[in-house]
Amino acid sequence: MPFFHKKRLFIFLIGFIILVALIGFSLRDRENPTSVEQFVKDAVGWTQGLVHAPIDYVTTVFDNIDDLQDTFHENQVLREKIAEYKGLFYDVQKLEEENAELRDLLEKANSIRSYIPIQASVISRSPEQWMEKVTINKGNQDGIKKNMAVITAKGMIGKIETRSKFTSTVKLLTGFDQFNRISATIAREDDSDIHGMIEGYNQTSEKLVFKIIESSDSDLKKGELVSSSGMGGLFPSGLPIGKVTDVKPDQYGLTRTAFVEPVADMYEIDHVIVVDREHDTGNQSGSGKDVTS
Template sequence: MVLNTILKNKRLWVIVIIIAALFLAITVSKSGRKGITGLENSVITVVKPLQKAVFSGTRGLIEFVETITQIGNLKEENLELKKKLSLLESDIVRLKELELENQRLREMLNFKEQSHLYEMEGAKVIGRNPGNWFETILIDKGQDSGIAVNMAVVTDKGLVGRVIDTGRNWSKVLLIIDQRSAVSGMVQRTRDNGVIKGQIDPIDMGNCKMIYLPAESNILPGDLVISSGLGGIFPKGLIIGKIIEIKKEENELLKYALVRPSVDFQRLEEVFVIKKHGDQ
């Protein structure tokens, strides 16, 4: 803006040119002479302060232009550095995701290698139903991979649920925390049998209820509950969860227990579908 103002001020430029011409004439005319005339001395006296001012102003202008240029370069460099930082942050997030996925897949692979009795198909969770607790999930494997209705679904942590619908490359899985789900379970320590149902009560949402337990059963909080194998859908011995509370039914002839599933359904990303097991 300052530079444009100076360039547009014609009067200032006329004065500068006249001064420069006078100074040049004096310089040329005095070359080869020993002294200067009184007129030349007067002109030099007048011109010298103006020359100094013009020189100082020009130098200041040059420095100002250089400063503006440097600021522009710094802004461009700053923008470039911000872009590189953003890319680096994205790479860090991507690498962290790959690291976590690699860890999960290693655990799943170890589980698969240890489960010699099962023929399993790995799948990724690609959808969930809208709700605080997801009672059904969608996975990316279906009929083309040999997946069929009523196949059990697990992770290395325990039982997830069963397949209730399939397409060519997708399947819908009913989770064990759904109130429509029913799994034959057994308390591992006492061998007491019962049925694992999803909870309707919002207070206990996300837990399961183990019903039809004998009143005289000696079950305790912390006891592990596994699948009993009854019914043919779920193979025996799959981890379901741990008992966190025990209560008597209203008729006091039976007990029921609240069971916290071993699978974290809120963070479910990969699963196995058991296509065939030892009981089949």
């Protein structure tokens, strides 16, 4: 039995020495590794490549997803910024337009010497009566009275229909009918003035109806300006109303009717001037009469 133990010990020592020798042999710097080493290295390299390829692919996919998410968020931020800049641009544009309108309105007020203008702003407009009425922020306490003329910087838009202490309702020219008439005239330098009445609004042609009651022999021309005559006792004279677009005689050829396009914009009304006729020192007499409902 001791012999076998010694034999096993001897074999173990020989194997250990051979293993150490192989390890030392493999650790030496050699230009040409053995076939076994080459095989092991190639196998390990191939295995590493096989493992790293899907890992690199998955890593690339996640990186691309992160990049897409970052790009998406950046696009959202940029869109919000662009929308904000557009809003600011429209606000500035609106302010510029409103500033220009107020400046024109101020110049119009300064040019009015025959009466005291009452400046007001539109505070509401009913969708059902968009082309008929607007509400302004001035009323009885501001000196507003019924049937006062209402104008913008471009021209006349209507008259005061009803008023309360702090607000008033303006009946627009586009809401006029046969019960709401304005004495009007086409003034000419050669004194061949044309007189008539604005007798309502034609919904089909979208024009004011100017019934001519007194005129010279000269023909009425398109583009001529129709203004308030002041002969009705309610409105001051010289308020621009509109320009002639068409003229039609009646079936008997005795009278003529002109269609007039308002000079003021009836769709966009923000600031107005209410005209106090009591301060008008112009013509107070005449044969015409403004009829109000």
